[in-house]
Amino acid sequence: MNPAPSDTLARPILAGVVTALVGFTSSFAVVLTGLAAVGASPAQAASGLLALCVVMGLASLILARRYRMPITVAWSTPGAALLAATGAVEGGWPAAVGAFLVVAALILLTAVWPQLGRLIARIPPSIAQAMLAGVLLPLCLAPVTGLVANPWGVAPVVLTWLVCARLxxxxxxxxxxVAAAIVVIVNLVAEGVAVDPALLLPHLELTAPTLTIGALVSLALPLFIVTMASQNVPGVAIMRSFGYEVPWRPAMLVTGLGTAISAPFGGHAVNLAAISAALAAAPEADPDPRRRWVAGASTGVSAVLLGAASTIFVALVVLAPEAVIPAVAGLALFAAFGSAVQQAIDDPGERLPAVVTFLVAASGVAILGVSAAFWALVAGLLVRTVLHAGRR
Structure with missing residues (x-):
């Protein structure tokens, strides 16, 4: 007896819901931290979170249905970490929004002019990953420093993470x-803080973008490189490992347009999912590869619904006790940091340039108003060029 259609679809639908939930709750704190670091107010950060959720949800739905593949689109978590490490740029929040639009233009240019994608691919992976590791290091230290600054608030979060990492x-x-949310709620009740329900309604805030040289060099260029090297390229590789060949040009067109649409509302970048892509594309989502596209579509619908709760999550962040939310963000980036470090130093012949890149990026030093991430790339490529001079 063949299973009913509803039975066959239940599994990939549930896989999509899990993909969206895990992707959102694992990294939204990083996104909010990054947006706040470059000048967004809580309302603007909530708007950015909502815009990103809606855009990446619709993009997942469109690509999954059109190409019958479990293609999922996510926000750029490494890109958000880059924002947090970069901090305020020349021109403030409007300039950051302008940089987001430039990133969208570069992604679209990658779709119509493949040579740009090949140019990004020529950056040695060890240097790109070393830059990412350097950017992530200060954020990954937050759980450690948080345990010292606020042990009663951070310890339950870290212990929950540790136990669940095992089980x-x-x-x-x-x-x-969830543990952090409980800490926040207990703290609010203890202090008798009341929250106006009207402030929890989802809304969008439009920001008129401006363009500054500092924002373009410090933010747009590193954000584009990180998004391509740490999200889009690995995302295609992960999908290929499950037997799916992602259509590159349409994927870049959709994510580029999605970034352009979300940018004026505070969204920094959307791209192909990398780590969470496996949740929808793996056999666990459905034994039949031809039905797994439903998981991609379900991920999209779930992301849009999660966006409706964006202001609630922002309220938790704003009202949280000291160091609690940064600790969650740091824990969320442990895996990405470990992977970046491993790839950076994996090749002994590339190790020294990678170490230089990592140290410059981790230093956080800005020169001439340009962020450390940019100078890390410059330093790493310079050292590599000198060491490899005259070699075949």
Whole structure:
């Protein structure tokens, strides 16, 4: 007896819901931290979170249905970490929004002019990953410093993460966030703080963008490189490992347009999902590869619904006790940091340039108003050029 259609679709639909939940709860704190660092107010950060959720949800739905593949689109978590490490740029929040639009233009240019993608691919992976590791290091230290600054608030979060990392690794960060939410609620009740329900309604805030040289060099260029090297390229590779060949040009067109649409409302970048892509594309989503596209579509619908709660999550962040939310964000980036370090130093012949890149990026030093991430790339490529001079 063949199963009913509803039975066959239940599994990929549930896989899509899990993909969206894990992806959102594992990294939304990083996104809000990054947006706030470059000048967004809580309302503007909530607007950015909502815009990103809606855009990446619709993009996942469009690509999954059109190409019958479990293609999922996500926000750029490494890009958000880059924002947090960069901090305020020349021109403030409007200039940051302008940089987001430039990133969108570069992604679209990658779709119509493949040579740009090949140029990005020529950056040695060790240097690109070393830059990312250097950017992530200060954020990954937050759980450690948080335990000292606010042990009673941060310890439950870290302990929850540790236990779940042993018993249910996929849910370790989401459940650490649940622990953080409980800490926030207990603190609000203890202090008698009341929250106006009207402030929890989802809304969009439009920001008129401006363009500054500092924002373009410090933010737009590193954000584009990180998004391409740490999200889009690995995302295609992960999908290929499950037997799916992602259509590159349409994917870049959709994510580029999505970034352009979300940018004026505070969204920094959307791209192909990388780590969370496996949740929708793996056999666990459905034994039949031809039905797994439903998981991609379900991920999209779930992301849009999660966006409706964006202001609630922002309120939790704003009202949280000292160091609690940064600790969650740091825990969420542990895996990405470990992977970046491993790839940076994996090749002994590339290790020294990678170490230089990592140290410059981790230093956070800005020169001439340009962020450390840009100078890290310059330093790493310079050292590599000198060391490889005259070699075949």
């Amino acid at each position: 249910a690794p996929r849910w370790a960060v989401p459940l650490a966030f």
